[in-house]
Amino acid sequence: MLSYIIEGGKKLEGEVHISGSKNASLPIIAATMLNKGISKLYNVPEIHDTKMMFEILKKLGCTVKKNNKKIIIDSSKAEGYKIPEELMRQMRSSVVLAGAILGRHKKAEFSYPGGCDIGARPIDLHLKSFEKLGILISENYGNISCKCDTIDNAKIDLDFPSVGATENIMLASTLGEGTTIITNAAREPEIIDLQNFLNRMGAQISGAGTNIIQIKGVKKLKDVSYNIMPDRIEAGTYLCAGAITGGKIKITNIVSEHLTPIINKLEEAGCSLNVQKDNIELIAPKRVKAVDLKTMPYPGFPTDMQSVFVSLLTTAKGTSIVVENIFENRYKFVPELSRMGAKITVEGKAAIIKGVRKIHAANVKATDLRGGAALVLEALVAKGETKIENIQYILRGYEKLDDKLKKLGAKISIKEGE
Numbered sequence: 322m323l324s325y326i327i328e329g330g331k332k333l334e335g336e337v338h339i340s341g342s343k344n345a346s347l348p349i350i351a352a353t354m355l356n357k358g359i360s361k362l363y364n365v366p367e368i369h370d371t372k373m374m375f376e377i378l379k380k381l382g383c384t385v386k387k388n389n390k391k392i393i394i395d396s397s398k399a400e401g402y403k404i405p406e407e408l409m410r411q412m413r414s415s416v417v418l419a420g421a422i423l424g425r426h427k428k429a430e431f432s433y434p435g436g437c438d439i440g441a442r443p444i445d446l447h448l449k450s451f452e453k454l455g456i457l458i459s460e461n462y463g464n465i466s467c468k469c470d471t472i473d474n475a476k477i478d479l480d481f482p483s484v485g486a487t488e489n490i491m492l493a494s495t496l497g498e499g500t501t502i503i504t505n506a507a508r509e510p511e512i513i514d515l516q517n518f519l520n521r522m523g524a525q526i527s528g529a530g531t532n533i534i535q536i537k538g539v540k541k542l543k544d545v546s547y548n549i550m551p552d553r554i555e556a557g558t559y560l561c562a563g564a565i566t567g568g569k570i571k572i573t574n575i576v577s578e579h580l581t582p583i584i585n586k587l588e589e590a591g592c593s594l595n596v597q598k599d600n601i602e603l604i605a606p607k608r609v610k611a612v613d614l615k616t617m618p619y620p621g622f623p624t625d626m627q628s629v630f631v632s633l634l635t636t637a638k639g640t641s642i643v644v645e646n647i648f649e650n651r652y653k654f655v656p657e658l659s660r661m662g663a664k665i666t667v668e669g670k671a672a673i674i675k676g677v678r679k680i681h682a683a684n685v686k687a688t689d690l691r692g693g694a695a696l697v698l699e700a701l702v703a704k705g706e707t708k709i710e711n712i713q714y715i716l717r718g719y720e721k722l723d724d725k726l727k728k729l730g731a732k733i734s735i736k737e738g739e
């Protein structure tokens with residue numbers, strides 16, 4: 322069992338380089354299955370979730386080599402079409418491999434990913450979309466088998482702008498017959514990155530970033546090199562870390578326009594931000610002001626930043642109201658914050674946060690990836706030494722978090738064992 326030990330009370334100051342996006346890397350790694358050849362990926366973050374995806378690709382018959390910052394994937398002999406249940410359960414986002422495997426092999430077998438720490442995480446929109454593409458689906462005891470002769474084209478209107486379902490339709494249709502159109506598509510920047518990667522391979526996809534995406538099926542794809550976009554959630558997490566400690570930090574290697582809703586909320590809370598195209602400098606006030614926010618699909622305030630922002634608001638002047646509209650169970654971290662002195666009441670989708678002056682250290686446990694990040698921020702401002710257990714959740718999505726925070730002046734170390 323790994324834990325963080327954090328001595329709070331230090332203002333964060335300095336510069337932090339943001340890594341490649343976890344949520345752009347995962348569907349792009351899956352997409353390498355579509356081309357029977359070589360894909361070279363740069364700026365893939367070295368985190369648990371990307372390592373898991375590489376393990377699954379190897380089980381499907383790919384070779385994956387790492388040379389310095391470059392990942393070389395050779396999928397020319399990847400005959401596998403079954404996603405191992407254990408790996409599927411450990412990482413539900415591997416469901417986007419289904420679309421890529423179907424695109425290549427016209428068959429796929431995988432299990433229901435199962436719920437996780439933030440909600441039931443159903444895949445009904447994915448399966449309904451596959452059926453519209455002419456894919457026959459049979460299920461038994463949680464295992465799903467998909468097959469088809471060809472991937473048809475269809476007009477698919479998503480009930481909800483699901484990121485994963487949008488990605489799965491794009492992946493399955495890249496080598497399909499004719500043109501598929503997705504309406505009410507997710508508009509996240511990671512969808513644009515996936516479109517750019519697929520088109521670099523020779524696909525003909527347009528509209529990513531809007532709510533209408535068109536995929537014109539092609540017959541063949543080619544070898545590709547691609548540089549993954551920066552991680553906007555990691556970037557937002559460090560901005561909030563600077564803000565909660567009353568510090569002054571600069572984040573580099575970002576696409577600032579991806580962070581607009583986060584920038585707006587931090588300015589509303591009293592931070593001053595110098596925003597350039599690929600970097601942002603934040604100067605925090607002694608104490609931020611209370612703000613209200615609602616999570617929404619992109620370009621609204623991202624759900625993945627909700628927990629980290631709740632942490633920031635625990636020490637604000639005044640009372641804030643946060644509403645989580647995307648996932649039904651994304652406040653599991655709140656009782657852990659309360660152990661440190663935070664005053665938060667959860668009423669259904671809403672969390673009411675009464676700002677306090679003092680947060681104190683405690684022994685707490687990470688409940689999920691972003692909830693764990695929220696505990697790290699709280700520990701940075703807590704008086705005393707905080708121990709955060711179950712940090713394997715956090716290591717899923719943040720590359721070298723302890724090193725990056727140390728570079729900003731934080732006192733943080735990793736402890737093995739109980």
Ligand code: EPZ
Nearest residue numbers: 344414442443444445446447483484485486624625647648
């Ligand atoms: C992606 O998850 C991200 N993960 C999540 O980031 C992110 O929170 C989420 O998009 C929303 O932005 C990756 O990209 C790997 P959804 P995804 O399908 O695709 C419901 C993180 O911390 N839904 O847009 O699973 C679902 O239950 C992770 O980095 C259905 O009802 O999100 C949820 O309430 C967490 N049926 C809502 O839609 C479906 O078939 C949004 O889910 C699919 C989804």
